[in-house]
């Protein structure tokens with residue numbers, strides 16, 4: 571039976587700690603609140619599943635700083651070969667509401683190749699949003715294949731296999747409260 575903090579042994583090193591995440595989420599929310607001070611509301615679009623933790627914390631931080639928030643979630647899947655994303659995206663869960671005229675902010679846990687986001691931005695613009703911006707907690711500059719204008723970025727991180735705070739390896743580690751590099755021995759076994 572796994573005990574509390576079972577995951578510590580699988581993590582090589584912490585890249586972004588819990589306190590750093592909390593401070594950065596608040597800082598990003600303050601920036602967004604200032605930029606959207608005159609907006610009636612913003613529509614946060616979270617990209618499942620990785621963004622759930624960031625979405626929950628970021629929405630609450632915006633609740634402290636304003637403006638009013640509404641939330642939507644999308645789930646998408648890349649048609650890729652193996653681990654390589656092709657940039658062609660399939661919608662698994664679409665928006666529930668019409669976003670025409672809305673100020674949309676896409677909430678992403680990580681921008682890796684940028685392919686998911688690049689596709690998503692075009693999709694949301696085609697749905698006639700008034701504006702579409704992106705807030706991403708993490709970005710891997712060395713992994714980028716397509717440049718996407720991400721207005722709000724939390725941390726640029728090295729191109730390593732990271733898990734935690736929503737990010738998974740084989741659906742595990744999402745609940746880990748910090749972002750850390752997964753030990754190679756964990757994924758070399760399978």
Ligand code: PRP
Nearest residue numbers: 618619620680681682683684685686687
């Ligand atoms: C991850 C992450 C982003 C995307 C980024 O999602 O949450 O949505 O990949 O990668 P990209 O910049 O190379 O397109 P994933 O497809 O692993 O699904 P998940 O969030 O359900 O884990």
